[in-house]
Amino acid sequence: MSSEIGIKLWSFTGKMKVLHLSWMAFFITFMVWFNHAPLMAVIADSLGLSSSEIKTLLILNVALTIPARIIIGMLTDKYGPRLTFAVLLAICSLPCFMFALAQNFEQAALARFLLGFIGAGFVIGIRMVSEWFPANELGTAEGLYGGWGNFGSAAAAMSLPLITLYIGKTFGVEEAWRYAIALTGLMSLLFSFIWYANVSDTPKGATYFKPKQTGAMEVTSVGDFYLLLLMKLPMYGALALLTWKLSPQGVSLLSSNMTIIAYVALVILLIVEVWKTYQVNGHLFNEKVPEIHQYQFKQVAVLNVLYFATFGSELAVVSMLPLFFAETFSLDMVYAGMLASLYAFMNLMSRPGGGWLSDKYGRKKTLLILTAGLALGYLAMALIDSSWPLVLAVLTAMACSFFVQAGEGAVFAAVPLIKRRLTGQIAGMTGAYGNVGAVVYLTVLSMVSYQSFFLVIAATAVLGFVTLLFMQEPKGAITEVNEDGTVELIQVK
Template sequence: MSNISTSKATKITLTDFKTVQMRTFHLSWIAFFLCFFGWFSHAPLMKSTIAPDLALTKAQTTLAFIASVGVTIFARLLIGSLCDKIGPRKSYVYLLIFGAIAVASSSFAYSWETYLLSRLAIGVIGASFVITQYHTSVMFAPNVIGIANATTAGWGNLGGGVTNAVMPLIASGVLALGLAEANAHWRIAMFVPAIIMLVVAFLYWKYTTDCPKGNYVDLPEERPQVKKGEKGLFLTAASDKRVWILFLMYAGCFGMELFVTGKASTYYQEKFGLSQESAGFIVLFFGAMNLFARSTGGWIADKFGKNSGLNGRVKILVYVVIAEGIALLLFSQMNVLGFAVASMVFFSLFVQMAEGATYSVVPFINRKALGAVSGIVGAGGNVGAVLYAQYLLRSGSSLQEAFFAFGFIVAAVGFLGLLVKFSPKEEQAAKDEQKRIEDLQKAVDNSAVTA
């Protein structure tokens, strides 16, 4: 870990809780974990509990998923710009408070219309990913930015797998304690993630800052600035074709993870006749890969970036997205439960490596418009998930048939990464920043030795 508290960190030391960089690292993934947990808290309870309680049709359950994921597209676009304006610290605290209210309020839905509105509100907290990536990007140096972004996002994404296993247990506990009647116990269960989100909002406010030097409100010069005559930050990001290519590639990886996280429990219940609890436990394996898979993608990209520059990072991204598509094809053809679980884990490995590799590239596209770039690319994942769900809804295909078709699509999208190029000037700028931070680190280390 860097000894320079006001500089970007050049190392990740997981046991360090004294520096603001590492406090931000840990609190950002914890906050994202809880947001992801709350965002998908309805998914494992849908088929056997929520749908019967509200008399929802199969089409309505799919529309609820589309609403919850689709609204995040707009939320991610907005939250990136909000980070640039008021800073990631305030942005995260406000979002956590809103998310807690939205998740808890969903328990009061008693009709299809009110339930749909509650899922729309919950979908806003999916924008938490953008804040997580923004905050670690401003806290860590280029040599570790890939693994920093990938690890915080990956450990946060784990919330999607954990909620599939834990929410049925929480709901069953509520029922066992006699706190609610059958098929209504999910309502009380929703207060559990909501309360924890409020606790983390307080911790985030108290123990993080917008950047290593402090908060934007006290250091306006640290906040991204737009000079007179320049495009706004969002327009600057949107005018770069590389941003939209990464948008599509993120639709191919994170979009697919969202879709699978939301539908895997139903898939195992329908195809293999598993119970809600058993299916949720199996889906936990899909999410559990986030413990290391996304970090692995970021770490490999950092290594290639050190030896092959920014374009080396892009090559890794291309390889893993193509591999993801092939793995999804394999998963779709498994008709034996054991093989299905094994191939799902294999597929999950490449999905999350691709996500980590994507956000090892994002911070170098446009430093000034980091929030906007992060928001646009992050929104791509939700666009992908919505399109996959729309295809399932309108085509009449089974989930197995849909997975098979999506495997080809994802593999094809992977080749688009070949169009992402960095100029020699951009390559040199990344090298110069890394050298400056390393020289500063050495100077401080030498001063500590001679003191």
């Protein structure tokens, strides 16, 4: 850990420099990831997209992030956040430029699908911040990282329509969106070099603990091995759901033969992943892991479910809220986009607030209160219709947003306290569940009314509250083994 004591927001040295550069990198990934949402009406007119094609782009945008967060989590644990984030920012600028140059739905769909990979950047910073901050500051630090970085989607919603209008005076509104999109890709490319030149994986003299094996997450009991396999199924289910949505039964982006190939590929991938998981953890069936080295995977499973409801709903709502406000209150899309950005605007304080509350009052208690508020918030959102005053509708969305994003902050206040050397993989799996939630919610949205959509999210929040009752408050210390065989204790409370 850095020797600097406390969180000094205006400092740009030591651990605070790492925190600021981490949220900036995350901020840029979210600007790129959601650069299409506030411009969707203009893009749809430019490319001649149907309503069904628009919703397909929204789903494609979050699809690849499910496996990407798992993969990036493993790469982060193995190669370190410094290199992993730099490469991700550079490579993902390419599909951003592809989207800016798209001439039809198929090209736009491929670019948005590939851009889902940049949504995995969040996982990298979680591990980076956990290396630099002690347990009593970690919730607040992770909350600041997540909240300020997550604000990238709100920044895109507020700035890109204005940039498009400004550029439109020179190049025409029909083509101006392309320059606005490309600008975010350029930011990503340039920051990859800034990031790599200015950070290190750990403070000087600290050890960067790596997994004993790569290819699958380590667990420490036979029961946890089966629970890990069980928790993989919803991720494959979400990808199968996406395949169905793209099939001839959905929007016909895939042919019948391609759909069958996609389903078979998912089954093969699942079998391979089960085998890799057994290769890494098969020794558990013959020998027991010493208690000092054990961790409870049920902690991860509970956080997965909560992030499904919190971040999953945020991704879905950020994608659809401009259209919801525009259609419900007959608003201009630019104005609707600005109002909808207030939902994501809450990230600046809500997510750090959730982390701070976790540091001060405990992880489990904070999550219980915030999850209950989440359910009530979406229940209120389901009641919004054109008879409501617009101001009240926006305030309701912002109040709901507080519980959503504070809940996200509280989830990731707990993630780094489970097993240090697996933090990237745990963050990857929990983060992937957020995207599973988004795919499920956006698929539900394509089939039901806005009101039913909000009610479904409220119901899953109630499910999250129930699973929380099985979570245990982190306590004591994480045991890790140095390369020389000595044991190091990392305090979690």
